[in-house]
Amino acid sequence: QKEVEQDPGPLSVPEGAIVSLNCTYSNSAFQYFMWYRQYSRKGPELLMYTYSSGNKEDGRFTAQVDKSSKYISLFIRDSQPSDSATYLCAMSPSGSARQLTFGSGTQLTVLP
Amino acid sequence: GAVVSQHPSWVICKSGTSVKIECRSLDFQATTMFWYRQFPKQSLMLMATSNEGSKATYEQGVEKDKFLINHASLTLSTLTVTSAHPEDSSFYICSAVAGGSYNEQFFGPGTRLTVL
Numbered sequence: 001q002k003e004v005e006q007d008p009g010p011l012s013v014p015e016g017a018i019v020s021l022n023c024t025y026s027n028s029a030f031q032y033f034m035w036y037r038q039y040s041r042k043g044p045e046l047l048m049y050t051y052s053s054g055n056k057e058d059g060r061f062t063a064q065v066d067k068s069s070k071y072i073s074l075f076i077r078d079s080q081p082s083d084s085a086t087y088l089c090a091m092s093p094s095g096s097a098r099q100l101t102f103g104s105g106t107q108l109t110v111l112p
Numbered sequence: 113g114a115v116v117s118q119h120p121s122w123v124i125c126k127s128g129t130s131v132k133i134e135c136r137s138l139d140f141q142a143t144t145m146f147w148y149r150q151f152p153k154q155s156l157m158l159m160a161t162s163n164e165g166s167k168a169t170y171e172q173g174v175e176k177d178k179f180l181i182n183h184a185s186l187t188l189s190t191l192t193v194t195s196a197h198p199e200d201s202s203f204y205i206c207s208a209v210a211g212g213s214y215n216e217q218f219f220g221p222g223t224r225l226t227v228l
Contacts, residue, residue: 043205043219104155
């Protein structure tokens with residue numbers, strides 16, 4: 001069993017839809033949770049960073065962490081074609097960026 | 113945000129040759145750099161962690177003699193794929209972390225290696 005599981009998709013939604021992306025994990029030591037966005041043939045860029053359980057909102061993006069269920073989510077409201085990318089979740093047991101475990105990524109396409 | 117560059121962005125080489133990939137932090141000093149490889153529709157797999165001025169730490173299963181890493185300065189790390197074979201074809205991505213207790217990993221744009 002992988003430490004971090006993520007549905008690879010692909011996921012296609014119409015423009016304006018609410019998108020829900022999810023990851024589950026098995027290592028209860030993970031405390032820090034991140035979402036990265038990766039456009040085709042590019043390196044990942046950090047979208048959201050959260051610590052422990054709870055919600056964090058940034059514009060159209062909301063990150064949600066449920067440590068009791070070992071489940072994290074990223075919600076995208078009013079999705080745009082420019083949101084089309086692969087979304088990777090990542091987790092760390094400490095605050096260090098030096099110990100990241102990545103999910104396999106979910107490929108998202110937002111259709112105009 | 114901080115910028116990390118990689119060169120070349122893509123390279124095609126013959127089997128048996130060596131290929132060097134450069135990773136540079138353009139506007140900050142990177143105490144630590146990471147090298148990942150990524151297969152299509154798969155996640156980033158950490159290959160090695162590189163600290164300036166010291167030997168790289170390789171992940172289990174990664175051949176250090178095949179994937180030579182040099183972190184000669186605070187802004188440059190290189191990955192050399194020696195005696196490349198078709199199975200080494202992949203997308204190689206570096207990332208860099210500035211000093212401090214927690215810092216974001218800033219990723220380069222990646223290098224696509226195709227070995228014929």
